[in-house]
Amino acid sequence: GEDVEQSLFLSVREGDSSVINCTYTDSSSTYLYWYKQEPGAGLQLLTYIFSNMDMKQDQRLTVLLNKKDKHLSLRIADTQTGDSAIYFCAKDNAGNMLTFGGGTRLMVKP
Amino acid sequence: EPEVTQTPSHQVTQMGQEVILRCVPISNHLYFYWYRQILGQKVEFLVSFYNNEISEKSEIFDDQFSVERPDGSNFTLKIRSTKLEDSAMYFCASSEARQNTGELFFGEGSRLTVL
Numbered sequence: 001g002e003d004v005e006q007s008l009f010l011s012v013r014e015g016d017s018s019v020i021n022c023t024y025t026d027s028s029s030t031y032l033y034w035y036k037q038e039p040g041a042g043l044q045l046l047t048y049i050f051s052n053m054d055m056k057q058d059q060r061l062t063v064l065l066n067k068k069d070k071h072l073s074l075r076i077a078d079t080q081t082g083d084s085a086i087y088f089c090a091k092d093n094a095g096n097m098l099t100f101g102g103g104t105r106l107m108v109k110p
Numbered sequence: 111e112p113e114v115t116q117t118p119s120h121q122v123t124q125m126g127q128e129v130i131l132r133c134v135p136i137s138n139h140l141y142f143y144w145y146r147q148i149l150g151q152k153v154e155f156l157v158s159f160y161n162n163e164i165s166e167k168s169e170i171f172d173d174q175f176s177v178e179r180p181d182g183s184n185f186t187l188k189i190r191s192t193k194l195e196d197s198a199m200y201f202c203a204s205s206e207a208r209q210n211t212g213e214l215f216f217g218e219g220s221r222l223t224v225l
Contacts, residue, residue: 004152035216042114042201042218043153088153097166098145098214100153 002026006089006101013109018076020104022089027070029091033098034063034074037086046074046087076106084108112136114217116202122223126191131220133185133202141165142185143203143214144177153201159185192224 003025012018020034033048049056049063049072056063062075072089086105090098115134123129135142144156158165159177174196176188185204189196199219206213 033214040218042116043203043216045213045215090153097155097158097168098153099155102152 002091002093002099004089004091004099004101006087006104008102009105009107011107011109012079014079014081016079018074018079018083018106018108020074020076020087020089020106022072022074022101024070024072024089024091024099026091027067029093031092032063032065032072033090033092034061035088035090035100037088037103039085043088079106079108081108081110112215114202114204114215116200116217116220118220119218120221120223122225123192125194125224129189129192129196129222131187131189131200131202131222133187133204133217134183135185135202135204136215137183139204139206139215141205141207142177142179143205144187145201145203145216146170146198147201147219148195148198156187156200189222192222194224197222197224 006022029051031048034046035043036046037043047058047061049065060077064073086103088103089101117132142159145153147153155168157167157171174190178186199221201219202217203214
C-alpha cells in the first residue's frame with residue numbers, strides 16, 4: 001500500500017533555514033500537503049502543492065516537489081522559535097482521503 | 111476565521127463503554143471526515159461522509175464505529191464497546207468539495223483514553 005515517510009527530528013538555530021523532507025511510494029496524487037501540529041493543538045494546513053507543479057512559494061515557506069524521485073520538501077526561511085512543532089506531509093488519494101507521514105519534530109534553538 | 115470545533119477535548123472511559131465524539135464542521139462545508147492518531151503513530155483516515163451517508167471508509171472503520179449527522183450542524187463518531195487499542199486522538203475535518211482542492215480543515219482533536 002501507499003507509504004509516506006519522513007525523518008523524525010530536525011533541530012535548527014533561530015534565523016537559519018529549515019528543510020523538512022518527505023518521500024512517498026505512490027505517485028498517483030493530485031495534491032500534496034504540509035500540516036503543522038503544535039503541542040496540544042490540531043492539524044493546521046500550512047501549504048499545499050498541485051502535483052503538476054515543481055515549486056510553490058508562500059512567504060517564508062517553499063515547497064519543492066520532485067515527482068521523478070517521489071520527494072517533497074518544505075523549506076522554512078528565517079526559522080523562528082514559534083515554528084517549533086511537528087510537521088506532517090500528506091498526499092491525497094480519492095476524495096480527500098489523505099495518507100500522512102509520521103511527522104517531523106522541528107526544534108528551533110534560540 | 112471559520113474553524114472546525116470538537117468536543118470533548120479529552121475523554122477517559124472504561125473498556126467496553128460507548129463513546130460519542132462530537133464535531134461541528136465549518137458551516138458551508140459539505141464533506142466531513144474522521145481521522146485518528148494513535149500515540150506515536152501516523153494520522154490515519156477512518157471515514158468520509160457526504161449527503162447523510164458514508165462515502166469512503168478505511169479497514170479500520172469496522173462495525174464498532176458509526177458516524178451520524180444528527181442535525182444541521184453536528185457530525186458525530188460513535189465507538190461502541192471501546193477497546194484499549196481505541197485510545198487515540200480523533201480528528202474531525204471538513205471540506206467544501208470532495209475533489210481534492212487542497213482545502214481540508216481539521217479540528218483540534220478529541221483525545222480518547224480507554225482504561
